[in-house]
Amino acid sequence: MMIEKKIYSSILKALPKKNRYPLSEPEINNVDKRIILECLKTGWVSSNGIYLLKFKKKIQQILKNKFIVPVINGTSALHLALIAAKIKKNDEVIIPDLSYVSAANSIKYLGATPNLVDIETDSYSICPKKLEFYIKKICIKKNGFLLNKNTGRYIKALILVHVFGYTGNIIKIKQLCKKYNLKFIEDSSECLGSFFKKKHLGTFGDFGVLSFNGNKIITTGGGGAVICNSKKNYKLLKHISANSKINHKWKFYHDRIGYNYRLSNLAASLGYSQILRLNYFLKKRSKLYTKYLKYFSSIKEIQMYKPIKDSKPNHWLMSFRINKKYANQQSKILSYLIKKKIFVRPPWELMSSLPMYKRCPKDKNINAQNVQKTVICLPSSL
Numbered sequence: 001m002m003i004e005k006k007i008y009s010s011i012l013k014a015l016p017k018k019n020r021y022p023l024s025e026p027e028i029n030n031v032d033k034r035i036i037l038e039c040l041k042t043g044w045v046s047s048n049g050i051y052l053l054k055f056k057k058k059i060q061q062i063l064k065n066k067f068i069v070p071v072i073n074g075t076s077a078l079h080l081a082l083i084a085a086k087i088k089k090n091d092e093v094i095i096p097d098l099s100y101v102s103a104a105n106s107i108k109y110l111g112a113t114p115n116l117v118d119i120e121t122d123s124y125s126i127c128p129k130k131l132e133f134y135i136k137k138i139c140i141k142k143n144g145f146l147l148n149k150n151t152g153r154y155i156k157a158l159i160l161v162h163v164f165g166y167t168g169n170i171i172k173i174k175q176l177c178k179k180y181n182l183k184f185i186e187d188s189s190e191c192l193g194s195f196f197k198k199k200h201l202g203t204f205g206d207f208g209v210l211s212f213n214g215n216k217i218i219t220t221g222g223g224g225a226v227i228c229n230s231k232k233n234y235k236l237l238k239h240i241s242a243n244s245k246i247n248h249k250w251k252f253y254h255d256r257i258g259y260n261y262r263l264s265n266l267a268a269s270l271g272y273s274q275i276l277r278l279n280y281f282l283k284k285r286s287k288l289y290t291k292y293l294k295y296f297s298s299i300k301e302i303q304m305y306k307p308i309k310d311s312k313p314n315h316w317l318m319s320f321r322i323n324k325k326y327a328n329q330q331s332k333i334l335s336y337l338i339k340k341k342i343f344v345r346p347p348w349e350l351m352s353s354l355p356m357y358k359r360c361p362k363d364k365n366i367n368a369q370n371v372q373k374t375v376i377c378l379p380s381s382l
């Protein structure tokens with residue numbers, strides 16, 4: 001049988017019967033609707049209100065971290081994290097070539113430049129070996145920082161992207177950040193409910209980021225949060241996310257450039273209702289993952305993604321990889337399944353292939369190219 005037909009029949013076995021199979025859709029129920037209505041009745045729909053407090057408290061409990069600032073989306077959270085990491089114009093920041101565009105964009109918002117490095121093929125996140133090789137090849141240490149010899153600019157931070165809710169090579173990357181004096185930011189946008197060695201992703205770095213976009217494990221419509229590990233940075237993040245307005249009963253005084261990035265109470269009311277069901281969403285995805293494993297095990301041309309040791313993922317987006325011999329079949333499989341209303345997708349296009357980032361400093365990134373061409377993400381929310 002053709003490979004795409006084998007995959008199609010296995011997907012149908014794993015999923016409940018439907019007319020269409022979305023990749024990752026929100027599940028909004030009557031409790032969500034009732035809580036949103038309650039929020040509307042209070043009249044507190046903007047940047048203050050009880051649901052913001054309740055939602056934040058729940059995130060704090062799950063992450064076991066009190067320094068959480070809810071914001072309007074994951075992209076603004078990355079932007080704020082970079083500001084708090086003191087990234088300025090003409091600095092450079094390391095990111096994986098395979099990442100969502102928000103990391104590169106938020107670096108550019110500050111007039112800084114991304115450096116695009118390679119990933120490892122088991123976790124799809126930055127490869128520590130390749131990272132160190134890249135650093136040694138292009139940098140010298142100067143004034144306590146890494147100086148990129150080719151551009152004459154300092155590399156000040158690194159963003160590790162945890163891909164599809166699974167843990168990146170966090171311990172080794174953290175050690176390298178320490179060794180080379182890089183601020184360590186975790187893009188854990190897709191990772192609410194994901195743990196490594198019982199510690200929530202996003203809480204390992206100097207800063208972490210969450211997204212509550214409509215396609216994520218829980219949603220606030222659009223929303224996100226920045227996570228940090230010090231009171232000082234928490235205060236700073238809170239301040240600049242609220243237009244840098246000083247606390248005063250009537251005065252409108254702003255002491256630095258700020259951003260209107262606060263999450264609304266209305267959005268938080270949906271988030272609060274949703275986060276109460278987080279365990280249900282996690283269990284549902286975990287069950288589906290087991291089914292995919294079972295039904296895909298006989299297809300020799302592909303391999304399901306396997307989480308790294310000691311991790312407990314949220315299985316936000318399940319994926320498989322086409323084996324080397326069949327690597328050129330990705331488009332054929334995608335188009336066949338999408339025609340059948342099974343909304344699979346490939347990973348993001350590499351940053352080095354986008355017009356605004358193709359001239360950034362970069363390594364060869366062979367693994368990123370391979371993963372981009374051979375991985376397919378599966379419907380994951382049914």
Ligand SMILES: Cc1ncc(COP(=O)(O)O)c(C=O)c1O
Pocket residue numbers: 072073074075076099100102103161162187189190210211212213223224
């Ligand atoms: C890895 C990653 N980073 C950042 C973002 C940005 O989050 P948002 O869409 O909430 O701005 C997303 C979400 O789409 C993402 O998947």
